[in-house]
Amino acid sequence: MAEEVDYEALPPNAGTMVNMLAGALAGISEHAVMYPVDSIKTRMQVFSASPAAVYSGVGNAFTRIASTEGIRALWRGVSSVVLGAGPAHAVHFGTLEAVKELAGGNRGGPQWLATSLAGASATIAADALMNPFDVIKQRMQVHKSEFRSVLTCARVVFRNEGLSAFYVSYPTTLAISIPFNAIQFTVYEQVKRVMNPRHEYSPSTHIVAGGVAGAFAAAVTTPLDVAKTILQTRGTSHDPEIRNVRGMMDALRVIWAKDGLKGYGRGLTPRVLTIMPSSALCWLSYEFFKAAIRTD
Structure with missing residues (x-):
């Protein structure tokens, strides 16, 4: 009888492309499904002088946005995510698996x-590609956004603020994403290893491990995410102090000055x-597409 092949094993001639394709499909699925909640998060993190743009919670935000702007407002900017998420996640997972293999992460036992x-x-690689799309997305998500098209938003931001507007938050994005992804991937691998020591394809394991890893990493990095939102939406603010924010430390200082410690927990x-x-x-x-593609 032929020896059973571990579904996680990298085929010598197709491993990188398989992981990149699986990552792209996973990234689009991930962002598109949860986009409305992400829109609420962005709005809750933006400092606004307008009472109409201040929300007390997720339920309050959902009700008010849906009743005053229509439910479609929660999906505004999703096309930017779809355009960027596929390539960015392809790069992310391709790099992830390649470095993991090179560093010995596929060997037995914990590989922290x-x-x-x-x-x-x-x-580092994925965020360099995704950052401009994320800036466009958040500019389209804010209260009373003037933008309805990704191309229009990109053109206006570039014309008014220059290329730097798309990358002013990149250092902050990395300051979030490096620990976020390191924490998420490490927690995911360890939870998966405990729940599924035989390394079999197990949807329930991937769901639980992925959810636990994502929630933990998200909570830890929220203060920096607030600073990133300030940087990426500064061009829409009427507050001179926010419009002139130059970097992560400057954004963190403004958050403290305007809202104190609780400001770092916005969203x-x-x-x-x-x-x-x-x-x-x-x-x-990702695990499904990886397994499915490799069995074709």
Whole structure:
């Protein structure tokens, strides 16, 4: 009888492309499904002088946005995510698996350093590609956004603020994403190893491990995510102090000055609510597509 092949094993001639394709499909699935909650998170993190743009919670935000702007407003900017998420996640998972293999992360036993290094390396590459799409997305998500088209938004931001507007938040994005992905990937691998020591294809394992890993990483990195939102939406603010924010430390200072310690927790609930299921879906989709493509 032929020896059974471990579904996680990398085929010598197709491993990288399989992981990139699986990652792209997983990324699009992840972001599209949870996009409305992400829109609420963005709005809750933006400092606004307008009472109409201040929300007390996820339920309050959903009700008010749906009743005053229509439910479609929660999906505004989703096309930017779809355009960027596929290529970015392809790069992310391709880098992830390649570095993990090179660092010895596929060997038996705990491999904390290898999995952390793989997670960090993957996000450096992916975020460089995704950051401009994320800026466009958040500009379209804010209250009373003037933009309805990705191309129009990109053109206006470039014309008014220059190329730097698309990358002013990149250092902050990395400051979030490197620990986020290192934490998420490490927790995911360890939970998966405990739940599924035989390394079999197990959807329930991937859902639970992905959700736990995503929720934990999201909660830890929320303060930096608030700073990133400030940087990416600064051009829409009427507050001179926010419009002139130059970097992560400047944004953190402004948050403290305007809202104190609680300001760093803005959007925590919708961020966790977005990332926990989306991370579970992402890992489930990734493992499914990886297994399905390799069996074709």
